[in-house]
Each structure stands twice: as structure tokens, then as C-alpha cells.
Amino acid sequence: MGKTHKDDHALLQSLVEAHPEPFALIDEHFTIVACNKKYADAYTDLTPDDIVGMKCHEVSHKSTDRCDLNGEECPLERVFESRHPVQVVHQHFDRNRAPYYVNVHGSPIRAQSGGVRYFGEAMAPISRVDDLDFDDERLIGCCPSFVNMLDNLSLVAQTDLPVLIHGETGTGKELAALFLHRKSRRADREFVTIDCTTLSDAMFVAELFGHEAGAFTGAAATRKGLVEVADGGTLFLDEFGEISPEIQTKLLRVLDRGTFRRLGSNRERKANFRLICATNRNLAQRVEAGAFRADLFYRVNSMQITLPALRHRKEDIPQLVDFFLRKLMPANLAPLISDAALEALLRYDFPGNVRELKNTLERAVVVARGGTLEPQHLPAELRHPQPSAKCDDGADCGYHDACADDPGIIRAALARFGGNRRKTAAFLKVSERTLYRRLKALGLT
Numbered sequence: 001m002g003k004t005h006k007d008d009h010a011l012l013q014s015l016v017e018a019h020p021e022p023f024a025l026i027d028e029h030f031t032i033v034a035c036n037k038k039y040a041d042a043y044t045d046l047t048p049d050d051i052v053g054m055k056c057h058e059v060s061h062k063s064t065d066r067c068d069l070n071g072e073e074c075p076l077e078r079v080f081e082s083r084h085p086v087q088v089v090h091q092h093f094d095r096n097r098a099p100y101y102v103n104v105h106g107s108p109i110r111a112q113s114g115g116v117r118y119f120g121e122a123m124a125p126i127s128r129v130d131d132l133d134f135d136d137e138r139l140i141g142c143c144p145s146f147v148n149m150l151d152n153l154s155l156v157a158q159t160d161l162p163v164l165i166h167g168e169t170g171t172g173k174e175l176a177a178l179f180l181h182r183k184s185r186r187a188d189r190e191f192v193t194i195d196c197t198t199l200s201d202a203m204f205v206a207e208l209f210g211h212e213a214g215a216f217t218g219a220a221a222t223r224k225g226l227v228e229v230a231d232g233g234t235l236f237l238d239e240f241g242e243i244s245p246e247i248q249t250k251l252l253r254v255l256d257r258g259t260f261r262r263l264g265s266n267r268e269r270k271a272n273f274r275l276i277c278a279t280n281r282n283l284a285q286r287v288e289a290g291a292f293r294a295d296l297f298y299r300v301n302s303m304q305i306t307l308p309a310l311r312h313r314k315e316d317i318p319q320l321v322d323f324f325l326r327k328l329m330p331a332n333l334a335p336l337i338s339d340a341a342l343e344a345l346l347r348y349d350f351p352g353n354v355r356e357l358k359n360t361l362e363r364a365v366v367v368a369r370g371g372t373l374e375p376q377h378l379p380a381e382l383r384h385p386q387p388s389a390k391c392d393d394g395a396d397c398g399y400h401d402a403c404a405d406d407p408g409i410i411r412a413a414l415a416r417f418g419g420n421r422r423k424t425a426a427f428l429k430v431s432e433r434t435l436y437r438r439l440k441a442l443g444l445t
């Protein structure tokens, strides 16, 4: 190497080493021209000099194919085309070939002529797949919108602020809340869940704040409230949009003052919990309509996380199917699924989201009696999806949203299943809680 070349090389190396994160310079042919030690260590057992000349996808994707040929968006091509920085979420493989998610920040490194000479690639790891794995409860998904949501959850987990998780029924709000808790500094304390739809106001207050012996008829002994059980931990209010104005006021008081009183006691106790709320309602609209307190909404909405509906992340369906089928059976016996059955799942919109997919597979495994899952093992609406079909009675029909809201259909379905709410809810593709709310609104409880 001549002196000038040596100097150039040293200059380039010190520039890439100045990056605090794994960083590489790549030319338009996907060839790495320089990388820092962090990059080399993140993906390989090689030195930066050994890596120069390799293709970027060989190093970070462990693939001879470019990432866009593997279903991902190629940030390099976009930077060379647009000449602007880009950011994408990719799945990379570390030096042990373990997958993990990264935010790829790509920037144009310009030549004197003004054109793009190199693609500068900086990586910010999001979450290791292992980090998402808590016992059997795991948040599955790797499409960009889902991984971005996970990234936000991980960020928010570092803070102690209240969080509002928004998403349609069955999108995994409760699982996301648990994930948040387990990644927070409160992880070794309790995660306490309250379903806001199942308690009357009086019971809600007693459950939340506890009571002294004799506080009301039947209160024979002193009882700690869930706020106390959650001391140092997390309080998760599911279906938060359903709480009454009275409870809204009481909750706001606790959040403002940081104290509460057990029923029948004058003693102020310190509340030390992190609040996570979940709702499938548009709370901002409810505030506008005067049905929800604006001050409470703004208090809990400082951090909002939205879970994408499954129909907006269909690319995650195969991974979810694989996960649920493995959970249903020991690994070596996990049932297979035919391409035609998988295609039927991919064509369907899953109004009940991941919960519906999970229930569908549970049922299909039983119907298939341990054999390969075929389309005939799936419910009729998946075999013949008719998203806009009208159904005016409880007969087996393609799902459409209005079914679960239509009082006539709810009544017909209830009658058809002899009043069994679990079966009725499954038929209407809503959670039992949602059905309960609707029955309550119809005066059918």
C-alpha cells in the first residue's frame, strides 16, 4: 500500500470508528469499503479489515441474496436513488446467527461532484428476540409497524409515566402491557390487572382502594386494595375507556395526589404504582363527546402506543401460525399446515385479530385430529371470505363488522347457543367482555 493510500485508509478507519454504534460504508454494489470494530464484532468473528470487500447482506443478513430479495426494503438503493437519509427496521443475524431487530439509519456520503459515493449504514438494536420471550407469553411479529411498536414499548418502559395502549380487540394490548412491566424497573414487583368492564362502581372502588373491617355490610375483615397490591409495581386497567365518570374522578385524584384512602379509613396512604391503561375505543372522540374526562385522558395519554390490527400486518401471519401450532403441541409433533390453508388464513381479515387467529388454529387442530391442517378444517368464513356479506340472522355467515353490533343478530346468536356467552362471543368474533358490554347496553344482562 502506498503512503497516500495508507493515509486514506487510516483516515477512513478513524472516521468509521468515531461512530458510537455499528457502522459501515458501503458502495452501490453492496460491497463494504470500511466498517468499525463494533460492526465487525456485532456480526462476525472477523476484523474490520477482513470484512472490507464482503457484501453487506452476507455480513448482517447471513445471506447471499440482497435484503430486498428476502422481502425487506433495501435502504441502500433508496439512499442512492433519493440521495436522502432513510430509516428502516430490519431483522439482522448476530455473530452466532441469532436474529435480532435493528433500526437501520442509512445516510448518503457524497462525492465532491455532489453525487452519492457511499451508503453510510448505522445500526441501533431494538430488541433481542430473547428479550421478548417471557415464559410462554411472547409478542410475535417482525413487520416494520409491529417492530416499531415494540421499539416504542421498550423506550416507554424506561420511564415511569402512565401509558395508554390503544388497539382493536385481540391485538395483544394486555400482552403489550405485561411486556412493558417486565422491561421496566418495576419488573420484580406485582403486575395487577383490573378489567374495568366487569365491576360495578361500588365494587371497583372497594377492589381498587381496599377497605377497613366494617366499612360496609359484609366487610368482615380489613382488605388491601389492588393499588396497594401493585405497590412498587404496575397497575393495568384493561378496557379503561369503559370506566364511569365517578371512577374517572377518583382515579384522577389518586394520580394527582399520589395518595389514596381505604374505604372506612381516614388515613392517607401513598400510592406507588405505574399506570398502564388499554382501550379499543377512540378516547379523544369520547372526550369531545363529553363522555370521558379530558384531564384524565391527557394524564394517561402522555405516552400512547398503538397496536396494529392483524389485517395490517398480514406478513406476520405465518410466524404467528408457526408459534401457536408449536405451542399447541410438543415441538416434534407440531402439526403441519398446507399451503392452501395458510393461503386461506392470509386472505382473511381477522376482525378478532390475533385472538381470533389463535382460536381458529386451536379449533382446526382438533378438527384435523393431529393431521395436516387443510382448508376444510377452517371455519366457513375463512374458506369463503365475504367481508361485505350481509347477515341478518344468527346463521353461519361471513363475518362483517355490523354483525357484532346488531341487536337482532346478538339476540339470534344468543338464542342459537342457548344463552352460552362464550359460544356467542366466539361466533360473533368478539371477546366475551365486548359481548358483555353490548348485552349490558341492550339491557340483556
Ligand SMILES: Nc1ncnc2c1ncn2[C@@H]1O[C@H](COP(=O)(O)OP(=O)(O)OP(=O)(O)O)[C@@H](O)[C@H]1O
Pocket: 138, 139, 140, 141, 167, 168, 169, 170, 171, 172, 173, 174, 175, 176, 238, 278, 280, 354, 355, 358, 431
Ligand atoms: N403479537 C402477539 N404474539 C403472540 N400472541 C399474541 C400476540 N398478540 C396477541 N396475542 C395473543 O392473543 C390473545 C389476545 O391478546 P390480548 O388479550 O393481549 O389482546 P387485547 O388487545 O388485550 O384484547 P381485548 O381488547 O379483547 O382485551 C392472547 O392469547 C395473546 O396471548
